[in-house]
Amino acid sequence: MQRQLLPRQVDARKLTSTDVRVSGFQPVSEFPRFVAGLHDAEGEVDVEMHFFRDESWVHRISASLSTEVSVICQRCLKAMPLGINSNFELAVVWTEEQAKALPRGLDSVILGEEPLDLLPLVEDELIIETPYTNYHPVGECQPEGPVEYGEPEVGEVERENPFAALRDLKSSD
Numbered sequence: 001m002q003r004q005l006l007p008r009q010v011d012a013r014k015l016t017s018t019d020v021r022v023s024g025f026q027p028v029s030e031f032p033r034f035v036a037g038l039h040d041a042e043g044e045v046d047v048e049m050h051f052f053r054d055e056s057w058v059h060r061i062s063a064s065l066s067t068e069v070s071v072i073c074q075r076c077l078k079a080m081p082l083g084i085n086s087n088f089e090l091a092v093v094w095t096e097e098q099a100k101a102l103p104r105g106l107d108s109v110i111l112g113e114e115p116l117d118l119l120p121l122v123e124d125e126l127i128i129e130t131p132y133t134n135y136h137p138v139g140e141c142q143p144e145g146p147v148e149y150g151e152p153e154v155g156e157v158e159r160e161n162p163f164a165a166l167r168d169l170k171s172s173d
């Protein structure tokens, strides 16, 4: 099956009323607020959205997204891969009153007569799902420049060990 772009805008009322699934991708570079926290704008975001009306007749979107991006390791400041897979639920409403009547914990989008912009919804979820700080697994940080005499990261870990040993001795006194 050929992959297609996720539409930027949809007629939410029409889609939820007819129970439709929409899927597609967008380049990571289409999400500038998300990219601001990344190492680079490489990659694509795959999105699936199910538009339907639930048992209370509320207009709903049940969505999932997945992507692999590069974030910055806060220890070595080099790129590291981060996979994001997430599901999220939204209600689409047209008045404040409708939003207030929703079950607790169900996020809502309040629309006027304009179509629903899908990219900001996806972008908000991407940002929520990205950890604020990221680190390579211990020992996998990339050393600065060519390594000739062993890795500084290892030395740092070794320096910490005597203190840990000392603490152990004291507590067993």
Ligand SMILES: [Zn+2]
Binding pocket: 073, 074, 075, 076, 077, 078, 135, 136, 140, 141, 142
């Ligand atoms: Zn690192």
